[in-house]
Amino acid sequence: MSAVLAPRVEMLRIGGGDIDEMLAIENRVHPFPWTRGNFLDSIASGYSAWGCRVTGELVGYCVLMIAVDEAHLLNISVAEKRQGMGFGARVLSHAMRVARQAGALILWLEVRPSNGKALALYRNFGFQQVGVRRGYYQATDGTEDALVMKHDLAEVSA
Known part of the structure; x- marks a missing residue:
């Protein structure tokens, strides 16, 4: 019988040195991806x-x-070749724990109605739609609405 080691999976803080890797993923999975400047500004702002x-x-x-007591998930992405393997759930779960540990009671996000995979993930985690932002996202034929969703983090263990 041969022993097979499971791959090492880690959640680590992202810094400026990770941006090229993030952009490679971002540009493959989003029709209107974040820019280098978006990532640099987020990191510089202490997000x-x-x-x-x-x-x-x-x-x-x-x-x-x-x-204060709220968090906003600005971006969550998984490499195209790694989708459907549970990494989105792992990243989202980690984001929820980080937010809760920082004192957030609610986690907010926006999602495209056309992003079925993301919607399924968020609903599976108990996110509830609470609104719509009209024309929020850029789209090939103009704009696309955003569904505003929230999750009560009170039950997420810190």
């Missing part, structure tokens, strides 16, 4: 940015803005 690495390879990341 909480985390990457999921599997044996050193960046497979996903998230960027959170945390203020």
Whole structure:
């Protein structure tokens, strides 16, 4: 019988040195991706940015803005070739823990109605739609609305 070691999966803080890897993922999975400037500004502003690495390879990341008792998930992405393997759930779960540990009671996010995979993930985690931002996202034929969702973090263990 041969022993197979599971790959090492780590959630680590993201810094400026990770931006090229993030951009490579971002540009493949989003029709209107964040720019280098968006990532640099987020990190410079002190937003909480985390990457999921599997044996050193960046497979996903998230960027959170945390203020007082609320957090806003600004970006969450998983590499195209790693989607459907549970990494989105791992990154989202980590983001929720980080937000809760920082004192946030609610986690907010926006999502495209056309992003079925993301919607399914958020609903599976108990996010509830509370509104719509009309024309929020850029789209190939103009704009697309954003569904505003929130999650009560009170039950998330810190």
